[in-house]
Every structure is written in C-alpha cells, then in structure tokens.
Amino acid sequence: xxxxxxxxxxxxxxxxxxxxxxxxxxxxxxxxxxxxxxxxxxxxxxxxxxxxxxxxxxxxxxxxxxxxxxxxxxxxxxxxxxxxxxxxxxxxxxxxxxxxxxxxxxxxxxxxxxxxxxxxxxxxxxxxxxxxxxxxxxxxxxxxxxxxxxxxxxxxxxxxxxxxxxxxxxxxxxxxxxxxxxxxxxxxxxxxxxxx
Numbered sequence: 001x002x003x004x005x006x007x008x009x010x011x012x013x014x015x016x017x018x019x020x021x022x023x024x025x026x027x028x029x030x031x032x033x034x035x036x037x038x039x040x041x042x043x044x045x046x047x048x049x050x051x052x053x054x055x056x057x058x059x060x061x062x063x064x065x066x067x068x069x070x071x072x073x074x075x076x077x078x079x080x081x082x083x084x085x086x087x088x089x090x091x092x093x094x095x096x097x098x099x100x101x102x103x104x105x106x107x108x109x110x111x112x113x114x115x116x117x118x119x120x121x122x123x124x125x126x127x128x129x130x131x132x133x134x135x136x137x138x139x140x141x142x143x144x145x146x147x148x149x150x151x152x153x154x155x156x157x158x159x160x161x162x163x164x165x166x167x168x169x170x171x172x173x174x175x176x177x178x179x180x181x182x183x184x185x186x187x188x189x190x191x192x193x194x195x196x
Contacts, residue, residue: 006090010055013084017059023139023146024061028130029054035126039173040119049096049119053103056081057123074108109161115170125174128165133181136162137188151196158189 018026033054040050060076078101085097092100099117106115107123115121131139140162144154162185166178 007051007055009088010052010084014055014059017062017080019058019061021142021146023142024058028139029058031130031135032057032123032126035129036122039122039126039171042173043118043122043171045118045122046099049099049103049117050122052081052085052092053100053107053119053123054126056084056100057104057107057127072108072111074105074111074113078104109165109168121170122174125169125171128169129174129177129181131162131165132178133184136181137185151192155189155192155196158185163189 014029015026018024018029022028033051036050036054037047039045040047057077058073059080060073060078063076063080064071064073081104082097082101085092085100099119102113102116103120103123105111106113106120107127109128115124130136140157141154144150144157147153149157163182166175166182169175169178
C-alpha cells in the first residue's frame with residue numbers, strides 16, 4: 001500500500017488542500033511529518049498509519065473558513081480524508097482507515113478528542129510541538145498579525161493556548177523535546193510583559 005507512487009498521490013492531494021502560508025500550510029505538515037516518522041520509528045508505531053494521518057491532518061483548514069457551521073478543522077480534515085482514501089481504489093483496509101481518521105480527529109488542540117492509539121498520540125504531540133520553540137513563536141506572531149491582532153492578542157494567544165500545550169502532551173519523548181521549546185516561549189513571554 002505504501003509505495004512511492006501512492007505516497008506521492010496523497011502528498012499531492014494534501015498540498016492541493018493546504019493553506020499557502022507558513023502558519024498552517026504544507027511547510028507545517030512537512031515539519032510534523034518528519035518528526036512524527038522519527039518518533040514513530042523510535043516507538044515502533046505503525047508508520048503506514050502515521051504517514052497518511054500526518055499528510056492529511058490539516059486538509060480541512062482551507063474549508064474551515066468557508067464553513068458556515070464553524071466546525072473544527074480536524075473534523076473537516078477527517079471527512080475529506082475519508083472521502084479521498086475510499087474513492088481512489090487504494091485498497092486500504094477499513095481498520096486502517098478508521099485508525100487514520102481517529103488520528104486526524106484527535107490531533108487538534110480544540111477538538112477535545114483524546115487520542116486512543118500510539119499513532120494518534122504521536123500526531124497530537126508533534127502537532128503541538130510545532131507550535132512551541134522558535135518556529136512556534138514565529139507561527140504565533142504570524143497567526144495573530146494575519147488576524148489583524150497586535151501585541152495584546154499575541155500575549156493572550158500565548159496565555160490561552162501556547163503556554164498550555166506542554167501540559168497536553170501524552171508521550172515522554174514529546175515532553176523531553178518540549179522542555180527546550182517551551183523555555184523559548186517563556187523567555188519571550190516574560191520579556192514582552194516587562195517591556196510592554
């Protein structure tokens with residue numbers, strides 16, 4: 001199932017359904033993909049499930065803004081992924097598709113679904129890790145500016161979401177990686193409060 005041609009088709013679908021920015025676009029997906037595979041191999045996860053889940057985890061973001069119901073992007077991504085994976089004659093077993101869909105639904109900070117599998121925990125953790133550290137700080141500031149927010153909104157986003165992410169990690173390996181990244185966020189946060 002996971003030959004290069006298959007992965008190329010999934011990757012192309014993901015790129016075509018990604019936002020064109022550094023915040024939630026395909027660059028984010030690539031960073032999450034690389035770290036998920038590294039952690040997944042170390043923890044002996046199902047790499048097939050992990051690769052497909054990661055590539056497809058944010059494909060609903062471009063539709064989230066258009067959705068009048070204002071559903072979470074993870075739910076939209078899961079629906080699109082299910083439709084894509086079942087309509088392409090990929091011959092993926094239903095059990096694997098169910099696991100992929102669970103990973104996608106459970107990855108989101110705000111979707112309130114607890115990851116039940118190792119692969120879902122890895123994706124959830126690594127997606128959060130990408131919001132920490134220097135890249136995470138860049139993404140936070142970029143996201144806030146894109147939403148026409150200022151310094152107060154950056155501080156609010158750090159307090160309400162980013163600084164809470166470390167407490168929502170499931171795996172010990174993720175918590176270790178988070179230590180240095182969280183410190184970068186805290187240093188910025190403390191300095192910005194003093195200079196504000």
